[in-house]
Amino acid sequence: MKLDTEFDVDEEFGTLIATLRGWLSPEEVGLVERAFVFARQRHGDQKRASGAPYMLHPVKAALVLAGYRLDAETYAACLLHDVLEDTQTTGKELEDGFGSKVASLVEGVTKLHGLNYLSREENNLENVRKILLAMAADLRVVLIKLADRLHNMRTLQYLSEDKQQRIAQETMEIYVPLAHRLGIYELKWEMEDLAFRYLNPDEYRRLAGLVAAKRAEREAFVKETIGQIDHFLEEKDIHAQVSGRPKNLYSIYRKMVQQGKTFDEIYDLIAVRILVNTIPECYLVLGYVHEAFTVVPGRVKDYIALPKPNGYQSLHTTVMGSNGEPLEIQIRTKRMHEVDEMGVAAHWKYKEGKAADLVDSERFAWLRQMVDWQRDVRSSGEFVERVKVDVFSDEVLVFTPKGDVINLPVGSTPVDFAYHVHTDVGNNLVGAKVNDRIVPIDTELVTGDRVQIITSRNSGGPKSDWLQFVKAASTKGHIRAYLRKKELEHSTPEKLDVEEHPRTVATRPSLSGRRTAADSGFRIVVRGDATLPIIMATCCSPSYPDEILGYVTR
Incomplete structure (x- = not known):
């Protein structure tokens, strides 16, 4: 070597x-x-x-x-x-x-x-x-x-x-x-x-071998498709750059695992890109593509009108290719393509201000929010959960009644939406409408939904069982904070009926014999109070009117 x-x-x-x-x-x-x-x-x-x-x-x-x-x-x-x-x-x-x-x-x-x-x-x-x-x-x-x-x-x-x-x-x-x-x-x-x-070296080598074995056949198909697209775009007098990009191995592997499919059942191993000069041309070309190919229903995605949270913009559509297999086609402007490939680095190429300006932009609101959260979280596990769900996950894009776009983690509910809008909206939520229809508050939202939250000052606040179905870690944090606050309000000293005694010097208890608290002559009367938070012991499951005895152990 x-x-x-x-x-x-x-x-x-x-x-x-x-x-x-x-x-x-x-x-x-x-x-x-x-x-x-x-x-x-x-x-x-x-x-x-x-x-x-x-x-x-x-x-x-x-x-x-x-x-x-x-x-x-x-x-x-x-x-x-x-x-x-x-x-x-x-x-x-x-x-x-x-x-x-x-x-x-x-x-x-x-x-x-x-x-x-x-x-x-x-x-x-x-x-x-x-x-x-x-x-x-x-x-x-x-x-x-x-x-x-x-x-x-x-x-x-x-x-x-x-x-x-x-x-x-x-x-x-x-x-x-x-x-x-x-x-x-x-x-x-x-x-x-x-x-x-x-x-996963074994799976990596196996998949790499399968991809290599079909490379020639796949490249011939893509070359034929590109030629077909070039031909009808030239007839329409559209100047475009058409190319194919193979999917990376891990994305293929992830799709096989998530969808439970074999390699032979994964068809979109290559995506065809069409780069044009203007946004209107993107939509024009989309129409021409749909004229030339059979469209796969439900597979058209408009990331130009609704960009991904990281700034990605493109039109995606899936059509049936000449070989009878689905083919993904991506359509975007050349400027969009450079930004899509370079991400935040495009900020410097297009000289769009200083680095600090980029962090201060709406695109990085999630980053500023995370920096604030890391100062406030009560445990490392809670913070890591927030980051994994709210930063490192895919998102859905939904609308407010006024048409503003809200980004939420995949699997989010109207409760997540409410807390994203404002903490008070979440704390006072009593119901929700999605696309003008009243829905359960644990309904999973999908991209394009229009969400309206119904609130009331008499809502009673969030419930602990909401934690079982909300998705965003930030939502869980807001709910837990509210519940902790209410718990403290119900646990203030004036609520506790406890008789104070002068302090005495602690001594090591005698273990000569097992004695109950009653034998010691000291008694504590525990009075019931419906406002106090109660944690039931799991060992013996006490219930009213059981007597409670305490004894000293090692």
Whole structure:
């Protein structure tokens, strides 16, 4: 096996600089070059587990980000991202040499380097908390971390099997959903397949073999379909780019598991994309596609009118191909396609303001909400539940009576909708209408539903059994908070009928014989109070009018 050398580092860095010159000024390129020289000098003779020069890693990570046309500070910080942790470099040196913004980015990435693998729930909580706080401070920190993680996944074969499993699991549970939420699909798909390869190697190899066996047949079918689409679009005088994209292995595997199907029953292994210039052309082309092919009912999705929470926009339709199998066709503008592929990174390509402006936008309201929640949650489990459900899950898009769009986790109910609108709306809910029809409050909402909440000040508040059917972790948090507040109100000292006695010095009880409380001469009369919260013991299931006896044990 050929080992990477210092020559490879120079060659890869040359490729990086040649790419960056496509949009960075000479002064900005100079900043990146100075960062490379500094990092290389500080890392010195350090090696990766593969035996390659350590400096090859930050260069490769920067090359991952090169396709997203980011700013010079991001590339400089990416090249420097390990110097604080792995060398004697200080934050002040970075600030003096490269400015406060680059130093801040490197420090942010270094904090994320301190994350532990998912060995305990508390570690998982700290991982997610640090990532969310880093994102809120500057999204570029997380972009660098994603590139760092992708290159580490590409070289995972050099680590022990135990480390491979832990890193792959963490990648699948945190970094893949994070890339999805940020809309950076190319990174997501590659990390997903690499993690799949290490977490389920037998299934990965089997599926890869099945896909390869049908590749020629599938490519011939897609080529024929693309030619057919090109022909009728040319006749309609529509200028478009038509191409095919194979689905990644893990998405195929997930569909097989979720739908209980074999590989031969999964047909949409490739999606055909049609890129046009304007939004009206998207809908025009959709009509032409439906004229030319047989449409599969119920499979048309309009993500242009209702974008996904991560900003994804496109028209999706499924038609029957010439081979009699379903084929997914995606139609969008070229600008939408770039944004769909690059996710939040497109913010820099189109120079839509500073990173802070992006975090402050409505698109990242979920992030600001999570940062607020992490300060308030009572337990790590509650916070991790909120993140997994409210951040790292698919969503449905429903409407308010005024036509505003609300994003909710899949499986949400009118109760989830009510609490998303406002806590008071949820606390005073007495009923709900979906599409102008009164429905049970545990009805599962689907994309496109129009939801109206019926409230009353005499509702009595949320009920504990709501926790059994609501979906959003934030909803559960609001309900639990209300119930805890009510419990405390009913448990105030003036409600308790307890006679106070002077304090006495505690002594170790005699265990010479088993005595009841009655034998000791001290008695406590427990009076009934319907307003007090009661937890029934599971050991003996006491019921009225049973007498209660207490005794001292070891």
